[in-house]
Structures are given as C-alpha cells and as structure tokens.
Amino acid sequence: MNRKTAAQLAIGIDIGGTKVAGGLVDETGAVVRRTRRDTPHRSTNARVVEDTIVSVVDELMEFADGQVQAVGVGAAGFVAADRATVVFAPHLSWRHEPLRDRLSRRVSVPVCVDNDANAACWAEWRFGSVQGESHLVMVTLGTGIGGAILTDGQIQRGRFGIAGEFGHMQVMPGGHRCECGNRGCWEQYASGNALVREARSLVLAGSPLAADLATLADGDMTALTGPMITEAARSGDPMAAELLAEIGTWLGTGLANLADAFDPGAFVIGGGVSAAGGLLLDAARDSFRRHLAGRGFRPEARIVHARLGNEAGLIGAADLARKEAVQV
Structure with a gap:
C-alpha cells in the first residue's frame, strides 16, 4: 500500500452484541482491509471491551503503515x-x-x-441505497433494533444524543421483558433475538412444524x-x-408509527x-401499508x-471520523 493511498484511510469500528x-x-x-473479534461478554469490565477495540485498531494501523486520518467507533448503545x-x-x-477519552489515550489519531x-x-x-434522500430514517435489525434519523445531510441526535432508539419504543404493554429494563419493546418482536426466541420456543414445544429447524440445530437449541x-x-x-x-409484520407496524x-x-x-x-421486507411493506395513518391519501x-450490508456501521463510523478530523 503506497502512502498516498494510506493517507486517505480512516478506521471504522462497529461494536455489536456479538462482534467487534x-x-x-x-x-x-x-x-480495503477487514478484521474482527468476538464482543466480550457483558459481564466483563469495560476495560476488556476497550482492549478489544485497541487490538483491532492496532492491527489495521499496522497494515496501513500508520497512515490513518482518524478512528471512528460505532457503538451499540446510547451515546451522549x-x-x-x-x-x-x-x-x-x-x-x-x-x-x-479512554481510546484517545491509546490511539495516535483523532x-x-x-x-x-x-x-x-x-x-x-x-x-449506499439512499444517496440524495433529504429525509431518511434507518432501522437496523440485529441482536436488537437500532435506529437513526437524517435530515438534509445531518444526523439528528436529539438534545441528549439519544434520538433514534426506536427499538425501545413500547409496542406491547406488559410484553416480553427487554434488556433495557422495560417490557414490550419493539426489538422484542422485530429483531434477531425475537426471531431466534420464537423458533426455539416452537422446537422446545415439540411442534412438528419446527422439525426441520430442530434438525438444523442437531437438538441443541442454543x-x-x-x-x-x-x-x-x-x-x-x-x-x-x-x-x-x-x-x-412487526417491523412494518413500527415503521408506520415512525412515518x-x-x-x-x-x-x-x-x-x-x-x-x-x-x-422479511415483503411482509414489512404489507404491514406498513395496512397500519399507515391516512393510507391511500x-x-x-x-x-x-x-446496500452496504453488515459493513455499513464501520464504513459510516470511519467516514464520520474522517469528516470530523478534517473540520478540526
């Protein structure tokens, strides 16, 4: 990698519930270069997660011969x-x-x-898939549900930085307990965790309709x-x-509310x-149209x-970090 190319690079880190x-x-x-680590279990202390991030950064910095403009971290959580x-x-x-601040003490770039x-x-x-759109809402379906709002080229973060946490909207009062502490959150019905929970419950109930899923798991529901x-x-x-x-269907219902x-x-x-x-999306579009207020008018x-798949988070984190570094 020549220096001219390397100098245009930024590092993006995407931290989810299962992977860094x-x-x-x-x-x-x-x-132009990828790496990953398993996310430390939530019971481990914050320093272990920090060490994991630094390990990823160090590996990528070494590949780029240190010629990196900035490091951007996309974190699955409420960021102030x-x-x-x-x-x-x-x-x-x-x-x-x-x-x-903790990472800045250990990383040589902004x-x-x-x-x-x-x-x-x-x-x-x-x-990606919505270039040029003036009013955009993103919903990310992973371990839970994340969300973001972009208007006229600006991310809308809210007064305290926590706008877009759509996954914790209550859609079912008294429903499934959520890791945020509440019950009935949207992500308990329209996320990867919800998908796996429902599949496992069918298998454990002995439903013949889930026989193929049981075979896939070789009897081990975990x-x-x-x-x-x-x-x-x-x-x-x-x-x-x-x-x-x-x-x-749950996704489309929530999108109608967000609309x-x-x-x-x-x-x-x-x-x-x-x-x-x-x-997934065909059912979401049908549900969206059925639940949209004023539908037809x-x-x-x-x-x-x-369009960018699972790499959207790290690509965006890198680009936002590069943008901020250039402005400073």
Whole structure:
C-alpha cells in the first residue's frame, strides 16, 4: 500500500452484541482491509471491551503503515451528545463510559464515537441505497433494533444524543421483558433475538412444524441462530419463512408509527436480519401499508434494503471520523 493511498484511510469500528468488526475505509466508502473479534461478554469490565477495540485498531494501523486520518467507533448503545460518552449499552458493560477519552489515550489519531445506527445511516446516505434522500430514517435489525434519523445531510441526535432508539419504543404493554429494563419493546418482536426466541420456543414445544429447524440445530437449541433460520426459509422451510414474515409484520407496524412521527421519504433497513431480503421486507411493506395513518391519501415512504450490508456501521463510523478530523 503506497502512502498516498494510506493517507486517505480512516478506521471504522462497529461494536455489536456479538462482534467487534473493524475496517480500513477509503474516501469512496470502500473497505480495503477487514478484521474482527468476538464482543466480550457483558459481564466483563469495560476495560476488556476497550482492549478489544485497541487490538483491532492496532492491527489495521499496522497494515496501513500508520497512515490513518482518524478512528471512528460505532457503538451499540446510547451515546451522549458530546459523542464521547456511552451512557448505556444494553448488550455491553458500558455505563457512562468515557469511551472517546479512554481510546484517545491509546490511539495516535483523532477518535470519534457515535451510535452504530447513526454510523450505518450516514454510510447508506453517503455511499449506499439512499444517496440524495433529504429525509431518511434507518432501522437496523440485529441482536436488537437500532435506529437513526437524517435530515438534509445531518444526523439528528436529539438534545441528549439519544434520538433514534426506536427499538425501545413500547409496542406491547406488559410484553416480553427487554434488556433495557422495560417490557414490550419493539426489538422484542422485530429483531434477531425475537426471531431466534420464537423458533426455539416452537422446537422446545415439540411442534412438528419446527422439525426441520430442530434438525438444523442437531437438538441443541442454543446452536440455533438467525442466519440458520433465514437459510432454512430460503431453502423452502415453511415454518422458517413464517417466522421471518412475522418479524416483518412487526417491523412494518413500527415503521408506520415512525412515518407518523418523522414523515421520511425513505426507510432503509439494515443489520444482519435484513439479509433475509424479501422474506422479511415483503411482509414489512404489507404491514406498513395496512397500519399507515391516512393510507391511500398520503405519499408513502419507500422501504429499501441497505446496500452496504453488515459493513455499513464501520464504513459510516470511519467516514464520520474522517469528516470530523478534517473540520478540526
């Protein structure tokens, strides 16, 4: 890698409930080098997560011969308006964690921290499926649900930095307990965790309709994953397809509520569960149209699949960090 190319790079880190993914990202949004680690369990202390991030950064910095403009971190949690502190992360051990300052002591270039869905939204607007859209809402379906709002080229973070946490909207009073502490949150019905929970419950109940799913897991329900269910649906398993359609129905219902709140021109759906494509999004679009207030008399937002896939978060984190570093 020559110095001219390396000098245009930024590092993006995407921290989710199961993985810490990192990449060297150039000015066009292309990822030229990738690496990943498992996310430390939430019971471990914050320093272990920090060490994991630094390990990823060090590996990528070495590959780029140190010629990196900035490091951007997309964190699955509530990030304060100062874009320095992770206030709360349901799937991690962070509580009022001064992540930017801690990382800045160990990384030689500027560090920028943002919510992972904000980063993914920025990436899709800059390089992905919704370039040029003036009013955009992103929903990311992974372990939970993340969200972001972009208006006229600006991420809307809210007064305290926590705007877009759509996954914790209450859609079922008294419903399933959520890791945030409440019950009935949207992500308990329209996320990867919800998909796996429902599949496992069918298998454990001995439903003959879930026999193929039980075979996939070889009898070990802890081994059953969202990608396995999606692949089964693609292969024609009717129960797996029904489970994905149910998740899609919940997704569309929530999007109709968000349309009333934000009136976007497009919803872009990302995250690992969105890899199901039409198996998920067709049901979401149908549900959206059924639940939209004033349906038939108002313009409808497009519901599109994120183009950048699971790398949207790290691409956006890198690009936002590069943008901030240039402005300083």
